[in-house]
Amino acid sequence: SQELEQSPQSLIVQEGKNLTINCTSSKTLYGLYWYKQKYGEGLIFLMMLQKGGEEKSHEKITAKLDEKKQQSSLHITASQPSHAGIYLCGADSGNQFYFGTGTSLTVIP
Amino acid sequence: ETGVTQSPTHLIKTRGQQVTLRCSSQSGHNTVSWYQQALGQGPQFIFQYYREEENGRGNFPPRFSGLQFPNYSSELNVNALELDDSALYLCASSPVIGSGYGYTFGSGTRLTVV
Numbered sequence: 040s041q042e043l044e045q046s047p048q049s050l051i052v053q054e055g056k057n058l059t060i061n062c063t064s065s066k067t068l069y070g071l072y073w074y075k076q077k078y079g080e081g082l083i084f085l086m087m088l089q090k091g092g093e094e095k096s097h098e099k100i101t102a103k104l105d106e107k108k109q110q111s112s113l114h115i116t117a118s119q120p121s122h123a124g125i126y127l128c129g130a131d132s133g134n135q136f137y138f139g140t141g142t143s144l145t146v147i148p
Numbered sequence: 149e150t151g152v153t154q155s156p157t158h159l160i161k162t163r164g165q166q167v168t169l170r171c172s173s174q175s176g177h178n179t180v181s182w183y184q185q186a187l188g189q190g191p192q193f194i195f196q197y198y199r200e201e202e203n204g205r206g207n208f209p210p211r212f213s214g215l216q217f218p219n220y221s222s223e224l225n226v227n228a229l230e231l232d233d234s235a236l237y238l239c240a241s242s243p244v245i246g247s248g249y250g251y252t253f254g255s256g257t258r259l260t261v262v
Contacts, residue, residue, distance in 0.1 A: 072251070079236060080255050080256065081238060081253040081256050082191070082240070082253040084250040084251065084253075127190055127191070134196060134204030135193050135196070135204045136181060136183075136193050136196070137193065138183075138190040138191045138193075141189070141190045
């Protein structure tokens, strides 16, 4: 089965600082999803990367996919308290979806 | 605003009982999947349905079963509840099977087994 390891496990940053979350897969990535979750709530789809080298941005969040390294990174520029939550990467194997271990982000005003 | 709704939002059951959780997908989404999320962990895939048939299953015992209906609604049934079944249960729908379109998640049902 595919495993997705995220790092760091948790992150506390001052408002305005940049940060990066990594997601490393145990198998070749054919597509990688990023979601955000507020505590105890459903997941919000952020973006999906399909091709090696692909980079997508949404507001102040940018995600990249490095197929060779079987890794994706999520970068937040000038973090705000609204960015706080749990970030999850996910991969779809066709008939099963795997989530990463999650990264908890706290942004201090 | 999510197009996937789940009910109930919270539920308390006794060990050994049976429970049915419901999910209403977005219209046109013929793929639905269910996940179990224990406190402090990432969601774990339970199973996926495509056009009313199960087409993928995670590492969950047979007492976890599901149904998908033509009206884009679905159910997750859990028999013989155990304390470890206490978790947030999420359903997600997608317009097509497989990658590319993302999954829309509901807000979840918080199940507590006592």
